[in-house]
Every structure is written in C-alpha cells, then in structure tokens.
Amino acid sequence: xxxxASALLLAAxxxxxxxxxxxxxxxxxxLEAVARAHREAARLLTLRIDPPTAEDPLGAPYESGxxxxxxxxxxxxxxxxxxxxxxxxxxxxGPRARDGTVHVVTSAKSLRGVAGGVLATPELAxxxxxxxxxxxxxxxxTEAEIDEGD
Numbered sequence: 001x002x003x004x005a006s007a008l009l010l011a012a013x014x015x016x017x018x019x020x021x022x023x024x025x026x027x028x029x030x031l032e033a034v035a036r037a038h039r040e041a042a043r044l045l046t047l048r049i050d051p052p053t054a055e056d057p058l059g060a061p062y063e064s065g066x067x068x069x070x071x072x073x074x075x076x077x078x079x080x081x082x083x084x085x086x087x088x089x090x091x092x093x094g095p096r097a098r099d100g101t102v103h104v105v106t107s108a109k110s111l112r113g114v115a116g117g118v119l120a121t122p123e124l125a126x127x128x129x130x131x132x133x134x135x136x137x138x139x140x141x142t143e144a145e146i147d148e149g150d
Contacts, residue, residue, distance in 0.1 A: 057111070064106045064120035066093065069132035069149035076145050077129030087141050093120055094134030106133040 090101040097103035103117035104124065118124070120133070128137040128144055138145045 059110045059112070062105065062108045062111055062114060062119065064125070064133070065122065066106050066120055066125055066130070066133045069135060072147075072149040074145065074147050076143055078143050079127075079129070079139065080142075082139060082141055086139050088139070090136055090138045091128060092134065092136045093125065093130050098136065101136060 091104050092098040092101035093104045093106055095105065095107045097117065104120045105114045105117040106120045108114050125131070128139065129146060130137055132148055134150060135146055135148045136150055138147075
C-alpha cells in the first residue's frame with residue numbers, strides 16, 4: 001500500500017510538460033481538406049480495383065459517330081496507297097447490309113447485329129473519303145466514287 005501511495009504522490013508532484021525537444025515548425029491543419037483528400041483517394045482506388053464491367057458485352061449498342069447524309073450526291077475522291085485486295089470492291093457505310101458490297105456498320109442496337117460486317121471507325125471513313133451515312137464507296141486503284149445518301 002505504501003508503494004502505491006508513494007507512486008501517486010510522485011506522479012502528482014511531477015511537471016506535466018514533456019521534456020523532449022520540438023520537431024520544427026507547426027502549421028494549422030484543415031481537417032475538412034484532409035477528409036476530402038481521403039475521399040478522393042478512396043474513389044480513385046475503387047475505380048482502379050473494381051472497374052465497371054458490362055454483364056453482356058455483345059449486348060452493348062454501337063454508334064460510329066458518322067453523321068446522316070442530308071442529300072443525295074455523287075463525288076469522286078483521290079486515294080493513296082490502296083491495297084490490291086481492296087481495289088474494285090464496293091463498301092456500303094450504313095446500318096444495314098447491301099447486296100454486292102462489304103457492309104461497314106455505322107450503327108447497331110447491339111454488337112451481335114454486326115456479324116458479317118466491319119465496324120465503321122473515323123479512320124476508315126476518312127481513308128475512303130466517306131463523310132456521312134448511308135454511303136457507298138466504290139474503290140479503284142487511285143480513287144473512290146462515293147454515292148452519299150443512297
């Protein structure tokens with residue numbers, strides 16, 4: 001009992017301040033800014049760990065971004081470096097296939113509807129000089145004849 005009483009007496013008589021040296025300048029801390037930073041870090045981490053996944057990737061719709069033709073027209077464009085296997089073929093840029101042409105799909109309700117066709121990309125449309133859909137490009141060795149709005 002004496003030991004406990006003397007320990008209490010010593011603790012009561014000691015100075016309450018710490019004796020270790022300071023560690024540099026101090027600055028005020030904005031706890032709301034710290035909380036925002038933590039929320040942002042958690043959001044980024046969640047996006048990287050759990051990326052959104054489509055339950056049915058082939059059920060996703062496709063849209064090429066090629067605008068609709070406003071009028072019918074026929075024009076000829078010069079082409080460079082046409083591969084031999086493409087020369088003499090016709091490419092139809094549109095949502096539905098046309099007989100005697102390679103179907104270049106500009107839009108589809110789902111990717112399942114693209115079977116048998118090629119997806120229209122901005123690069124492919126630019127390569128053949130196609131500006132709108134539906135269009136048919138008849139590709140030659142050095143030029144293409146394009147029927148727009150057909």
